[in-house]
Structure formats: structure tokens, C-alpha cells
Amino acid sequence: MPNKQEERATQMYAALGIGFVCIVIGIPLWWKTTEVYRVSLPYAEISDLSVTKFKYTVDVDIINADESLTENHITQLSRLVSDKLESGEADVIPYYRLNVRDATEKERAKVKSMSSKSDIDGLLLSGEEDINRYQVVIIPKLSPLSLRKPFLSLGRTILVQSAGSTDVSSLANTVSTVFKDSLIKEESLNKVFHASKGDRSxxxxxxxxxxxxxxxxxxxxxxxxxxQPDILDVQWDIEQAVKIYLDPFLQQLEKYAKVNVKSQVLYFTGFLKRMKRDNKKEAFLYTDQDLPHVINPLEAKLGSHTSNNPALNFLVYVPSRDQHPIYIVDSKGVEIESNSFLSPQWGGIYIQNVPGPSENDTLPVPVELDMRRVMEVFVSQLRLLLNFHSLKHGDIDVAEVRSQVISKWELDGWMRSRCLENVGTSIATLQSLSQLLEEISNIVIQDDIGQQVQDAVNSIRESQRHLVEGRLEKAFLESRNAIVCSEKAFFDPSLLALLYFPEDQKFAIYIPLFLPISLPVLASLWKAFKWMRESTKQKSD
Structure with missing residues (x-):
């Protein structure tokens, strides 16, 4: 009898030991070895970015060259301009760092010697260190320039003609309006930021x-x-044209964006849609409604796009003889002077009508395109596609860009707008990524993804800090890094590795293996607990 009791006790202890190993050690070990690797992400910081208000600083120097304005007038002007430039509550808050002073004797002499408005460039400030720093020069009421409106130069200088000491309030209102509505465009920046974050309100x-x-x-x-290359042998010196007309534009952008340029020639390709012929003008006319039918058949033959960069296409189309000439007209039937059109976010098409061959000409007839006219159209379209646009405000005159392509204040405005757009897009991308990773717990998060997310968050914070301190160029470069890192993390292919292996499938795979093993173990444990309870009861009796 004692031997049977000892043998049964041995069996029960063995069952308890096996159960202990399976439950206490085996299950946690299995759970740990089958879980996906997920590096920790700064979820709290990403959540805070969505409610963070961004503030950008603009440096404004108001230089008084009007001797009729006394020190009291200057103090009053400073206070009034500061009050008018103050903004209310918004997610994007401008701050104008004002510095109001009298012009020096040398500066007054320079202002008096100005014979034209173009002489103002380089008057007081020069150099790249003046990015995001603007100067307002108040010239006397009786100045020979006789400005009817404030004048904005190609640099960062604004000429404002004084109304005399009796109307300082009007002068302050003029200065504040120029900055808020024309130069900085506060409302536009606020819309850009909210739109980049996905706000459609x-x-x-x-x-x-x-x-x-x-x-x-x-x-x-x-x-x-x-x-029809068999009829017209059209030649274009695109390489030389790019060097002369486009390179100055690209050189001003090389620190902020890399533009890759290539060219090609397509033969035996034309407009598939038949145009209506105007017998009075003896020409074929294209209207706004016809333009989408032009791009679709041509786009399929432009070649594959194998880059992550946005593609911009600029086409010179030489009409065939059965469709010559072609003119683009607006909704009122008036011919568009440039004979070109812009397709948003795609590019532009310029129609070049060339004279047809005469009866005695040997085919194909050589034709040389006027590349100056072609590049003028394409550079202006490229400016619009990259969001460079001149001011068209009735309250201010602007110097013509001409050969400079991009004025300094345009570059500042472009960087400021793109910076806020990059930051807003990066925040929206990080929020979408964090929401996805929190909802789907079995997506693998590698160390490099975690590092990219952290770099994006750090770049957004750095861009925010530089904006507050008025360092616009550094803020833009940090925002560019933020959008690169956030999109690399969001579109990383490793995030899809286990997307189709959810928890229920994991249990479906392992239950057929563990169930036959676990049933005998659980039955043995149940018997062991019953034996222990009986043994405890016998000892107590």
C-alpha cells in the first residue's frame, strides 16, 4: 500500500512539474518568440505636433528718409505699425520684429540722388544674410520719384512715399497692408498649412x-x-536654350531643390482630336474644353517615369499641314497671345505654327524654332508650377523680374510657404503612420523606421525653432528633411511584411499543434489537484 501511494504521488508530482513547465515557462516563451519586433515610436510627440501652433518671424526695418518726420512721429509710427501687424489667434502666427530708425546722412544723400525706382536695389542691404529681412524706406513727399503706390524692388526693399507729418496713421496703415496682404500673405500661408495637414474646411x-x-x-x-518629319525638318537647339534661359532660374534654386532636365523628340505623333475650323480666321481653334483631349494621347508616348520626383512636361507642338495653323482661344473666342496653355501639376504645351513648304521646295523643309520665345513661355509656366507667382495687388507696384528670373522677396515667400507646407505634410504623414501602427499591432517596426520617424519629429521641431528665430533658410531645409524622413518611414516596404498575418491566423496555425498536447497535460493537472486536495483532507482528518 505505501508503495502504491508513493508511486501515485510520484505521478502527480510529475504531472505538476510538466504543467508548470508548459504553463509558466512554455507559454510565455512561445508568446515572446512569436511576437513581431516593434521599436518604440514617439507617439506622444507626434500627437502633440497636431495641436502645436507655429510662429514665424519676419524682420522689418523702417528707415525714415523724410526730414519732416520728427522723433515723436517716428515713435508714433512704430507703435501704430506694431499694433496693426499684431495677429489674432491662429495655428500659424506671424511675428514682425520691427526696427524703426532715422536714415543716416549717407542714406539720405543716396535717397535724394535716386533718379529712378530701380536705383533702390542694394541701397542699404545686400548679401544672402539678409534673407527674411525687409526694409521700408520712407521717402519725402516732394521726392522726384513721385510714387503713387508703394514700390517693391527686386531685392527686399520697399519704397513708401510719406504723406507728411500730418498723416502718420495713413503711413502706418500703408506699411502694414503691404506686409500682411501683399508681401507675406498671412491668410494664404494659413490656408497652405491647414491644407497640407489635410484640412478641407x-x-x-x-x-x-x-x-x-x-x-x-x-x-x-x-x-x-x-x-510630319517627312515634310518639315524641325530643329531646336534645346541644349543652348536651357543654358541661356533656364540655368539662371535653376542656379537660384540649387540650394533648395534639384531639378533634372532632359529633352526628347517625338515623330509621327499628333493631336488625335479633330479641331473645329474657323473659316474667317482660316485656322483651327482649340478651346478650354478641348485641351484635356490633347494631353491624354500625348502623355502615353512621353516615356515612362522612373523617379520619385514629380515630373513636369513641356511640349512644343508643330502642327501638321492638315491642321495648320492652330490657335488657342479663351472662353470668349479671343486668341491667347502666347498660344500655349498650362496644365495644373503636369506641365505646359506651346503650339508653334511654322510656314508650310512651297511647291518648289525640296522635302523635308528645314525649320529652325525661335528658342527665345519657346523658353520664355516655358520658364513662366515652370514658375507657376513651382508656386512662384508675381504680386498682382492693386495697392503696390512691383519691379519687373526680367533676366533675374526670381526676385529675392519671391524666393523668401516661396521658402516660407514651402516650409509650412512641408511641416504640415510631415505632421499629417506621421499622424497617419502612428494611427496605423497603433491599430494594427502585428506590423513589424524596424529600427531604421523608428530612426526615420524620430528624425522627422526632430526636423519639425528644429524647423519650428528656426521659424520663430527668423532663420528662414534653415527652417526650410529642416522642413525638407522632415518630409523626406516621414515619407520614407510611411512608404517603407517592411511595414507590409506581416500585414496579412493577423492574430487570429496565428492562433489558427498553432492551435492544431498545441491542442493535442495540452489536453493530456490539463487532464493530468486536474487529477493532480484532486489528489492534492484529497491528501490534504486525509492529513487534516
Missing amino acids: LKPEKSSMRSVRSNPGYDVTFTLVNP
């Missing part, structure tokens, strides 16, 4: 709908389309 700006999204690089392709 505000009506988007027309310029933002037309331009391509901000990106560190762009691919630009110039294409000559000649549907």
Missing part, C-alpha cells in the same frame, strides 16, 4: 491647386512633337 488657394507639391527634386522634360 478652408477653400484652397488657386496657386496651390495649380502647382506641384513640395519636393526636394523635380524632373523636367522638354519634348518637341513633329507629326
